[in-house]
Amino acid sequence: MTEILAVQGLTKRYGGMTAVDGISFTLGKSRATALLGPNGAGKSTTLAMLCGLLQPTAGHVRMAAAEREDRRKRIGYLPQHPVFFNWMTGREYMRFAGELFGLKGKRLEKRADELLARLGLGDAAKRRIIGYSGGMKQRLGIAQAMIHEPELLILDEPVSALDPVGRRELIDLLLALRKETSLLFSTHVLPDAEELCQDILIMNKGRIALAGDIEEIRLTHRKPLVTIVSEQPLADFASTLEKHPFIRSWKLAGSGKELQLEVEESQEARPLLLAELARRAIPVVRFEASYSSLESLFLEVVGA
Amino acid sequence: MTAWSVLFRKEWLEFRRSYKGIWIPLVFLLLGISQPVSFYLLPDLLKTAGNLPQGSVMQIPIPQPMEVMAGTLSQFSSLGLLVLVLAAMAAIAGERRSGAAEMIMAKPVSPLAYIASKWLSYQLLSLGALLLGYLGAWYYTDLLIGPVNPGRALAGFGLYALWFAFCLTLTLLLSTWLRSGAAAAAGTLVTAAVLSILSGTLPKWMGWSPGRLTAHAREFLLTGAPSAQYGLCLGVSTLLLVLLAVVNVIKFKRSSYTSSE
Numbered sequence: 200m201t202e203i204l205a206v207q208g209l210t211k212r213y214g215g216m217t218a219v220d221g222i223s224f225t226l227g228k229s230r231a232t233a234l235l236g237p238n239g240a241g242k243s244t245t246l247a248m249l250c251g252l253l254q255p256t257a258g259h260v261r262m263a264a265a266e267r268e269d270r271r272k273r274i275g276y277l278p279q280h281p282v283f284f285n286w287m288t289g290r291e292y293m294r295f296a297g298e299l300f301g302l303k304g305k306r307l308e309k310r311a312d313e314l315l316a317r318l319g320l321g322d323a324a325k326r327r328i329i330g331y332s333g334g335m336k337q338r339l340g341i342a343q344a345m346i347h348e349p350e351l352l353i354l355d356e357p358v359s360a361l362d363p364v365g366r367r368e369l370i371d372l373l374l375a376l377r378k379e380t381s382l383l384f385s386t387h388v389l390p391d392a393e394e395l396c397q398d399i400l401i402m403n404k405g406r407i408a409l410a411g412d413i414e415e416i417r418l419t420h421r422k423p424l425v426t427i428v429s430e431q432p433l434a435d436f437a438s439t440l441e442k443h444p445f446i447r448s449w450k451l452a453g454s455g456k457e458l459q460l461e462v463e464e465s466q467e468a469r470p471l472l473l474a475e476l477a478r479r480a481i482p483v484v485r486f487e488a489s490y491s492s493l494e495s496l497f498l499e500v501v502g503a
Numbered sequence: 504m505t506a507w508s509v510l511f512r513k514e515w516l517e518f519r520r521s522y523k524g525i526w527i528p529l530v531f532l533l534l535g536i537s538q539p540v541s542f543y544l545l546p547d548l549l550k551t552a553g554n555l556p557q558g559s560v561m562q563i564p565i566p567q568p569m570e571v572m573a574g575t576l577s578q579f580s581s582l583g584l585l586v587l588v589l590a591a592m593a594a595i596a597g598e599r600r601s602g603a604a605e606m607i608m609a610k611p612v613s614p615l616a617y618i619a620s621k622w623l624s625y626q627l628l629s630l631g632a633l634l635l636g637y638l639g640a641w642y643y644t645d646l647l648i649g650p651v652n653p654g655r656a657l658a659g660f661g662l663y664a665l666w667f668a669f670c671l672t673l674t675l676l677l678s679t680w681l682r683s684g685a686a687a688a689a690g691t692l693v694t695a696a697v698l699s700i701l702s703g704t705l706p707k708w709m710g711w712s713p714g715r716l717t718a719h720a721r722e723f724l725l726t727g728a729p730s731a732q733y734g735l736c737l738g739v740s741t742l743l744l745v746l747l748a749v750v751n752v753i754k755f756k757r758s759s760y761t762s763s764e
Contacts, residue, residue: 243761250609252760269611276609282602282762284513286520298509299610343606 200227201263203351203381204249208258211244218244220405221258226351226398228263231373231382233392236402237501242385243279245402246355249383250276262351272300275349275380279356281340285329289320289339292328293346300347307346314342318372334365341372345380352376354384358391370394389497401500408500413493421490422447425460425472428485433458436481443471461491506612510620518628523590527628530586531579531636536643538575542566543647568649572656573724575640576663579633580699580717584670587632588691591625591674593684595755600682602762614756622675622748629667634660655727662720665737669713669744670695676751679758713740 204226211219219241226232234242247253249260251271262270283292293311297303302310315324318338323331331339337357344352357373358366373395376382386392392399393413401409409416427433432455440446445463452459462468469488476483518524566574595618598604607617637660645651670691677687698714709715710732719729719736 247759247761252605252608254757254759271609271611274609278602278605278609278761280602282606284517284603286517295509295513296606296610299506299607299612301506301611 200230202226203228203263204383205261205263206249206258207261209245209248209255209260210257211241211248211253212256217405219248219255222402222405222407223258224400224407224410226381226383228350228381229377230398231377231396232384232398232400233396234383234385234400234402235387235389235392235497236385236408237387240402240501241405242387242402243355246276246353246383246385250274250353252276272347273350275344275347275352277337277340277344277352277354277357280360281336281343283328283336283339286327288325288327289315289331290324292339293324293343296343297346302347310346310348311342314345318342334361334368337361337365337369338372341376345376349380351381351383354382356385356387358386359388366391389494393493401497403501409496416496417493420496423462423464423468424489424491425462425468426485426487426489427458427460427472427476427483428453429456429458430482430484432456433481436475436479440472440475443468445471505616506610507616507620510607510612510616511624514620514624518624524628527586527590528632528635531583531632532639533636534578534583535575535636535638535640538578538640539571539643539647542571542574543643566648567725568644568651569655569724571644571648572640572651572659573721575637575644576659576717576720576724579636579663580666583633583636584667584695585692587629587667587671588674588688590628591671592678592688592691594621594625594675595678596682596684596687599679599760600762605760605762608760615752618675618679618748618752618755622672622751625671625675626668629671630664633664633667637663652727655724659720659724662716662723662737665740665744666713666716666720669716669740669747672744672747672751676747676754679751679755711735711739713743716740 202225206225207223208221209219209223210217210221222245234245236242244253248255251269260270262273287295290311293315294307297307297311312321312324315321318341320335320338320342323335328336328339337360341354341357344354354373358369361369370391373382373384377395382395384395396413398411399409399413399416400407434451434455437449437451437458440449440460445468447461447463449458449460451457460468460472473486476486515524595604598607604617637656641651641656673694674687674691677690678684681687681690695714698712699717700714702709702712702714702718706715713736715732715736719733722728722730
């Protein structure tokens with residue numbers, strides 16, 4: 200994997216409060232990465248530092264092949280609540296953004312019109328931004344971040360403020376965009392990350408709790424589970440299982456009639472458990488072998 | 504095209520769209536014209552008031568043209584300054600609070616380019632408005648009261664323009680520093696008032712103060728020569744202005760550009 204951005208020991212402190220605590224990670228070229236974490240984990244602060252909007256207390260950010268150059272030239276950024284100049288039209292703002300990146304003339308006009316059309320703002324381009332809806336502003340925000348064909352597009356909570364339809368549209372758009380550029384976006388919703396990303400970075404309390412390829416993480420961190428549902432309470436049965444070494448943990452749910460077991464290796468555990476259940480003549484309603492979900496892993500690492 | 508000129512043109516477009524570029528010069532024009540016109544009409548106004556007893560003789564001193572011009576400038580320094588400071592107070596604080604500045608600074612724009620575009624556009628607006636008002640006063644004074652000495656009038660204008668530039672630079676610095684438009688306006692007006700009052704009451708100690716600029720301008724208009732310590736005042740004022748502008752860039756650079764926090 201070629202990396203596009205490397206972060207070393209990035210830290211941000213406000214007085215006594217540490218918002219980001221010495222995090223290090225790399226972003227892959229042409230990869231989509233989700234920065235996941237609960238509210239207040241330090242996601243926005245991290246993104247602002249990557250974009251050069253906030254001076255880190257310590258640590259540094261390097262973009263591949265650009266030691267001295269201003270990395271803002273190669274990054275497109277959409278803040279959580281994009282704010283424009285309401286007295287401009289959509290097209291005027293696109294031109295303004297492009298000129299700040301040093302674009303000009305026919306090429307800029309063409310690129311701006313293309314992006315506006317692609318984001319469904321073709322008809323609204325000549326209207327003042329003050330009349331735009333929230334979803335339109337979000338799309339204009341993405342269009343202006345793409346104006347200079349950035350190598351890395353950074354989006355801060357792009358979907359959290361949208362309604363289900365807007366969310367769907369945006370995810371489809373991002374799926375298309377990730378073919379053109381590397382993508383980093385923050386979210387506190389796991390399904391968005393699963394749908395869009397190859398890599399995830401999970402942050403909690405200013406630190407990276409887990410990072411890597413989402414499929415690898417799913418495979419290495421998944422745990423075999425066995426769920427038994429019975430017609431009668433299973434507390435007694437559960438306590439007799441503790442002598443078996445392959446039971447890692449257990450918990451009761453559903454007023455004691457549902458037993459959730461985390462086991463060592465379900466191939467070996469299943470026949471034994473079935474035999475035990477038969478021997479004790481427990482009226483089993485359901486017996487299910489499965490794996491823990493990414494969701495439960497996420498909740499586990501963020502300590503919820 | 505450099506980021507600086509893009510931002511500068513954006514400011515001017517904003518002046519046009521928000522009508523700041525029209526109503527501020529208009530206010531100054533009205534202030535400028537009202538002084539000579541009201542002096543000219545004063546005797547007639549008193550006559551038509553009509554409740555003077557028969558045969559009473561009233562002597563109204565005929566104002567000198569240069570006194571009228573000096574009066575115009577003092578109009579500018581109260582109401583005119585207030586208007587300008589109110590127009591400029593949110594120039595930086597407002598964009599930062601809303602998040603518009605964050606969108607700009609995520610692009611390759613240096614802090615110097617951002618602050619310089621703000622500073623220059625507001626200075627030009629102020630200078631243009633001041634000049635328009637002053638020319639209006641000049642024209643009507645010449646027409647209605649008497650001839651204006653061009654050399655003295657220009658010297659007075661130059662000193663006033665420097666005083667305005669100083670106050671505006673302070674407003675923009677406070678707009679960055681205090682992150683609140685209202686605080687920036689209040690800070691500027693209080694500082695301007697304190698400087699003026701101290702310069703008036705303690706002229707010996709405050710010879711260096713930019714607050715003396717207006718007094719020198721008045722002296723130039725009335726006598727054709729400045730009062731004492733003119734060079735010191737001019738030098739220190741210019742130096743302070745440059746210093747405030749530089750501090751503004753440094754303050755902006757050190758702050759975060761994000762709207763939250």
